Amino acid sequence: MSTRPSRHYDYIDDGPAIYVDSFATIRSESDLSRIPADAEKIAVRMIHGTGQTDLTRDLEIHPRLVGAARGALENGAPILTDAHMVASGVTRARLPRDNEVVCLLRDASVPGLAREFGTTRSAAAVSLWEPRLEGAVVAIGNAPTALFHLLEMLIDGAPRPAAIVGVPVGFIGAAESKQALSDLAADHGIDIPYVTVHGRRGGSAMAASALNALAQERE
């Protein structure tokens, strides 16, 4: 049998009140002035999921992101993720059409493909997205090589997703892959709405937060 421990600390333990206070803190400490009006809640939720109120400094949101991603989800598009951690972070109740959330990293063919391509398993798994890619919502929160691989597939003529949440994290290739996403339209004439965070910051939690805000805005 469980019993509540005796109270030793002064802290808020009312879930809804925690959310209300968090969002109020974010709005008072973050500069949201550069964020497209319809994407403000995406930015707030990404900050909420990472505790980084200065995130807007590096955040770039394509002007058509919200309409494109939400429209795709409302049409039943799947969500394709690079990591299981991203897929696990998606709140299924927010999805408008019980959309499929797919991570193919553990597909049996992935280790062999990675060896054949001479790349990471994360990137190899992206190759398996091709039949589902047209009109999908893509979310890359972990692996820079997955984002580079997706961009290379698109440049080679792969079907185009409706929107890309591109926030891989880390020190090797993260900043460069996100810059390549940002430059995709200018460099290759491929204009797919996206959200990214320039520099090293990113991560699976951040990608899931963005997806949850795109699926259904609630504060």
Ligand SMILES: C/C1=C2N=C(/C=C3N=C(/C(C)=C4\N[C@@](C)([C@@H]5N=C1[C@](C)(CCC(=O)O)[C@H]5CC(=O)O)[C@@](C)(CC(=O)O)[C@@H]4CCC(=O)O)[C@@](C)(CC(=O)O)[C@@H]\3CCC(=O)O)C(C)(C)[C@@H]/2CCC(=O)O
């Ligand atoms: C180089 C890699 C990085 N991983 C990072 C951070 C985290 N990764 C976690 C876990 C559990 C996983 N990472 C893999 C994706 C694994 N990580 C890599 C790769 C070696 C290459 C990716 C790339 O550079 O593009 C990659 C293996 C691969 O061949 O693709 C993972 C598949 C490894 C595995 O368990 O087999 C696995 C994915 C789990 C999943 O599906 O959810 C961490 C949880 C590790 C930890 O902290 O314990 C963490 C999660 C971070 C997050 O928010 O997602 C980095 C820092 C992104 C790093 C790439 C950049 C660098 O500078 O090192």
